[in-house]
Amino acid sequence: MDAAPVATAALSGLSAAGILALVPLFALLRARSAGESLRARRMFFVATLGAVMTGIAVLTGITGIAPAYIAPAIALGALFATVATLGIAGAPLGRQLIYALVLTAAVFVPIVSVVLTLWWDPFATGLGYLDFGVALPIVIAAACATLGTLVVARVVDRARPQPVRLGTGSLGLVAAIWLAWLAWLLGLQLGIDPVAGLIVINTVVMPIAAVATAALVERLRRRRNTISGVVFGALGGLAAAAPTAAYLITPVALVVGLLAGMLVAFLPEGGAARRIAATLLVAGGSGILLLGLVAKDVSFIYTGQPEVLFGQVLAVILAGIAGFGVAALLWLALRPRR
Numbered sequence: 606m607d608a609a610p611v612a613t614a615a616l617s618g619l620s621a622a623g624i625l626a627l628v629p630l631f632a633l634l635r636a637r638s639a640g641e642s643l644r645a646r647r648m649f650f651v652a653t654l655g656a657v658m659t660g661i662a663v664l665t666g667i668t669g670i671a672p673a674y675i676a677p678a679i680a681l682g683a684l685f686a687t688v689a690t691l692g693i694a695g696a697p698l699g700r701q702l703i704y705a706l707v708l709t710a711a712v713f714v715p716i717v718s719v720v721l722t723l724w725w726d727p728f729a730t731g732l733g734y735l736d737f738g739v740a741l742p743i744v745i746a747a748a749c750a751t752l753g754t755l756v757v758a759r760v761v762d763r764a765r766p767q768p769v770r771l772g773t774g775s776l777g778l779v780a781a782i783w784l785a786w787l788a789w790l791l792g793l794q795l796g797i798d799p800v801a802g803l804i805v806i807n808t809v810v811m812p813i814a815a816v817a818t819a820a821l822v823e824r825l826r827r828r829r830n831t832i833s834g835v836v837f838g839a840l841g842g843l844a845a846a847a848p849t850a851a852y853l854i855t856p857v858a859l860v861v862g863l864l865a866g867m868l869v870a871f872l873p874e875g876g877a878a879r880r881i882a883a884t885l886l887v888a889g890g891s892g893i894l895l896l897g898l899v900a901k902d903v904s905f906i907y908t909g910q911p912e913v914l915f916g917q918v919l920a921v922i923l924a925g926i927a928g929f930g931v932a933a934l935l936w937l938a939l940r941p942r943r
Contacts, residue, residue, distance in 0.1 A: 612796070612797070613796070614673075616791075616792045616794065616796065616797075617676050617677060617792060617793075618792070619792030620676070620789050620790075620791075620792025620793040621676035621679070621680040622680075622788060623786065623788025623790075623791075624677060624680035624681055624785075625683060625684075626781075626785035627782065627786070628648065628652045628683050628684055628687045630781055631684070631782075632645075632687060632694075633778060634775075634779075634836075634877075634881060635878055635881060636694075636877075637771060637778065638769045638770075638876075638877030638880060638881070639769075640770060641694075644694060646698075647694070647698050647701060648687060650701075651687060651701055651702065652683040652686055654702055654705050654706055654709070655682040655685055655687070655705055655709045656679050656680065656682045656686075657682075658682060658705075658709040658710055659678060659679050659681070659682025659683075659685075659709060659717070662710070662718075663675050663678050663679060667714075668714060668721070668722070669718060669724060670718060670722065671721070673795055674721050674793075677789075677793055678717050681713075681742065682709055682714075684743060684747075685713040685742050685743060685746070685747045686705040686709055686713075688743055688747035688748065688750075688882070688885070689704075689708055689709075689712075689713075689747040689751055689928070689932065690705055690754075691751045691877075691882060692752070692753075692754035692758065692878040692879070693754050693936065693940075696940070696941060700939045700941065704935055704936060704939055707935055708750060708931060708932055708935060711927075711931050712742070712746050712927050712928055712931050712932075713746065715927075716741055716742040716746055716924055717739060717742050719733075719734055720734055720736045720739045720741050720742070721739060725920075727915075727919060728912035728915050729912070730913050732903060732913065732916075734917070734920050735852060735896045735897070735900055736848040736896075737804075737847070737850055737851040737852060738793060738848055738850065739847075740844070740847035740892070740893065741848070741893060741921070741924050742924065743847070743885065743889070744844045744848075744885040744888070744889025744890065745890055745893070745924040745928065746924045746927060747882075747885075747928060748882040748883070748886040748889070749924070749926075749927075749929040749932070750928040750931070751878055751882035751932070752883070752886070752929060753928065753929040753931075753932035754933065754936040755876070755879050755882075757933050757936050757940060761940070766875060766876020766878070766879060769874065769875070769876070770833070771831075771833045772832060775836050776832065776835065776836070779835070779836045779840065782839075782840065782843065783839065783843065786808065786847070790804050790808055790847065790850050790851075791804055791805060803851065803854075803855070807853060807855060807858040808843070808846045808850050810855060810858055810862060811849075811850070811858055811859070811861065811862030811865070812841075812842030812843050812846065813842070814859050814860075814865075814866060815838045815839065815863070815888070816835055816839050816842065816866060817838075817863070818862075818863045818864075818866035818867045818870065819837070819841065819866040819869055819870040820834055820835065820838065820870075821870075822866075822867055822870035822871065823870050826870070834870065837869055837880060837881075838869055838870065840881070840888070841865045841869035842866060844888040844889035845861055845862060845864075845865035845889060845891060846862070846892070847889060847892070848892050848893045848896060852900040852901055853899065853900065853901065854901055857899050857901075861891070861892055864895075865887075866888075868887045868888060868891060869884050869887060869888050872884065890921055893917055894914075894921060896913075896917055897911075897913045897917035897918065898914060900913070
């Protein structure tokens, strides 16, 4: 038997396993940040529905995704549904499931097919869209979806979230998220080569850099450091690494990580779901956009041509509008009336 297909399948499975591991870890992070217990049954059904909806779309061929990426794409559907429902974790399960089903079909499936194929190339770069870890549907669309539901809750229902309070036990949680994230990105390379080594290095360096700047800004602004600052600084570095780890030389990745941590540290304090979503959006979005400027060999700084940058900006804007708009309108119709 040829070893190459076996290795590819193993790495695809590693990526899918890492992504699926993030499902309970994100749900647990939201629960701990809110001072609540984990709603494991709800999380399982929501994530399963996201995976099944994505699986139907992928396996019927309408997305055009290559076989090696099928398992990671289905796992990402589960993660998308989980992140997109962080803001409605306390709502009735039936409404959550309808919301997850519609949002996955209307938002996630089109976006994941854009990232994993070359059919969307509005500025004729020949590259499609740059996003190594398929982060766009998670850090932009799903994060904006959560923010959309939170806006509805705040404006329409006058909900007031409790501030985030995390203890030292959360450091173990963020370490687990880190390991799962590394499995996600390393497996998605689908090969062990010099780029795989770069992915590992950047996925280690960027969160460390982000934690350092987040801690510095927090110390300067509030004269103290908190566990929350460390946790969300690390999450910001990981969010920035997801799209960029394979495309940046390490010194540039270090700078991007430092920037991500600084941006996350300036985010206003809020409830658990808002803090997670805003961290993903700001840090991940900055990473995606910066690819258009500093991605090795193909970005504006290397070629002097702005087309790649324009494509990155346009995709982020469209994904954010789709996630926020569809989620807000959908939840406006589905939310329980008081």
